[in-house]
Amino acid sequence: MQPPHLPTTESAVRAIREIAQEYRLTMSVTDDIGADRTSRRTAAGIATVLDPDGSLPHEAFVDLGGTPTVSVRLFPEDDANISVDHVEFHDVPRDAVPAFLRSVYGGLAYTKSRFFPPGLWLVVPLPGDTTHKELVTLTNPSPWLLQISRNA
Numbered sequence: 082m083q084p085p086h087l088p089t090t091e092s093a094v095r096a097i098r099e100i101a102q103e104y105r106l107t108m109s110v111t112d113d114i115g116a117d118r119t120s121r122r123t124a125a126g127i128a129t130v131l132d133p134d135g136s137l138p139h140e141a142f143v144d145l146g147g148t149p150t151v152s153v154r155l156f157p158e159d160d161a162n163i164s165v166d167h168v169e170f171h172d173v174p175r176d177a178v179p180a181f182l183r184s185v186y187g188g189l190a191y192t193k194s195r196f197f198p199p200g201l202w203l204v205v206p207l208p209g210d211t212t213h214k215e216l217v218t219l220t221n222p223s224p225w226l227l228q229i230s231r232n233a
Contacts, residue, residue, distance in 0.1 A: 083209075084176045084179065084180055084207075084208075085179075086176055087175050087176050087178070087179075090139040090140060090141050090155045090156075090157060091139065091141075093161070093178055093179075094141050094155065096178065096179045097145075097178065097179070097182065100182045100183060100186070104147070104186045105147075106145045107145070107146035107147070108144070108145055108146070109144045110141055110142070110143050111141065111142045112139065112141050113139075113140045113141070138157035139157055140155060140156055140157055141154075141155045142154050142155075143155070145182075147186075149165050149166040149225040149226075150164075150165075150166055150167075150223075151163065151164065151165050151166075151182065151185060152164045153182075155175060155178070156175075159174065159175045159176075160173060160174055160175055161173045161175055161178050163178070163181060165185055165190070166203075166222075166223040166225055166226055167219060168203045168215050168217050168218075168226070169215065170205070170213050170215050173213060177207060177211070180207045180208055181205055181207060181213065184205050184206055184207060185205060188229075189205070189206055190203065190204065190205045190206075190229060191203075191204055191229045191231045192204070192217065192226050192229055193230075193231055194230065200216055200217075201216070201217040201222065201226075202214050202215065202216055202217060203215050203226065
């Protein structure tokens with residue numbers, strides 16, 4: 082199943098806002114608009130607001146309150162970085178962000194540990210057999226991360 086297309090950063094923020102309302106989460110958004118303000122536009126000249134094609138790049142940082150703590154940084158390049166209780170997921174496709182958040186808040190995400198080689202991973206399954214998995218590098222994982230553990 083193909084997730085709905087989110088063509089802009091603003092459309093992704095609207096989708097996240099709907100999820101926040103659905104799960105009764107507080108939400109704050111910080112917008113950076115213009116090539117001189119977005120984090121990946123290091124080659125933009127001083128006071129350059131537009132991209133060479135004339136478009137206005139838009140980046141947003143969304144902080145969701147509740148358990149677990151989640152933040153989403155949406156980039157103009159159709160991807161996002163998502164942090165779940167300080168576990169960083171890089172390069173998540175922007176279209177997959179709503180499904181990712183629903184998996185986390187809907188109880189589908191889990192941690193998986195292994196004795197050898199030792200490690201703890203946060204696994205976030207999405208519809209269509211897509212799974213995002215990141216190593217938990219924290220010395221003291223949060224209670225939420227420990228609570229959602231499954232045996233390997």
